[in-house]
Amino acid sequence: MLRRYDKRNILVMGCTHIPFTQEGYLEHCLKVRKEKKCGTVVHLGDLVDNLGLTMRDLDPDGHSPNDEILLARKKLKEWFLAFPELKLTLGNHDLRLARKAKKGGIPSIAVRKFSEIWKLPDKWEVDLRFVIDGVGYEHGSSTGQNAHRELAIYNRMPAAQAHSHAFAGVAYTASPKDCIWGLNSGCGIDNSAIAFAYGKHFKVKPIVSCATVENGKNPQIFKMELGLQ
Helix, strand or coil: CHHHCEEEEEEEECCCCECCECCCHHHHHHHHHHHHCEEEEEECCCCECCHHHCCCCCCCCCCCHHHHHHHHHHHHHHHHHHCCCEEEECCCCCCHHHHHHHHCCCCHHHCCCHHHHCCCCCCEEEECEEEECCEEEECCCCCCCCHHHHHHHHHCCCEEECCCCCCCEEEEEECCCCEEEEEECCECECCCCHHHHHHCCCCCCCCEEEEEEECCEEEEEEECCCCCC
C-alpha cells in the first residue's frame, strides 16, 4: 500500500514526549498519512520526554529515570511498527541524557548513542535538521506564536518546527524577492500527564495536531479532536 504513496508528500509531527503521549494521537497521524498519501514521515523532535532527567526539581510522584526509559521503550514499539522509516530531528528533551552526562563530566565517547538507548529501527534517520524539497525541518528553539515564522526568516527558506506546544499553524512572510512560510506542527502530548503539570494553570493549552507538506508547498495542519469544544 505504501508504494502508492508520494515520497514528496510529507507527514510532519512532533513533541510526542513518549511515554506521555495523548491517547489516539498515533492513530490520528496514521489517518492523516493515509488521507494525504504521505510517503515520507518527519518527526520534529522530543520523541521522548526524559522527565526523570530534568534539570529542574524532580517530581516525587514521577517515574524513576530507569522506569521511564523502560516504559517509553515499550510504547515506542507501536511507533516503530507504524513508521518503519522516519526522519527524526532531535529535540531538547531527546538531548537531556547527553546534556546530563556532559554536566556530570562524562565524555561523549562514554555515552551511548540516542539510537542505541531507544532501540530505533535501522531505517530511522536521526539528525538535528533535514532539508527536503527546499524546506527546513528542525525541532526549534524559540517559543511563542511567531516562532515558526521567525525560523523561516532566519533560515531564508520555508521551515517547519515543533517545540511550542500551545501553537499550531502556518505563517507566511513576503518580501520583494519571495514569499516563504513557517509551520508549527503542534504536538502530541497528553496534557493531563505528570510531565506537564507545570502548565496546569497556563491560560493557553496544547494544540494536539500533525501536519503535511506537499512537494515543498501547501503546508496544512490537522488538529485532533479531543472533545474539549
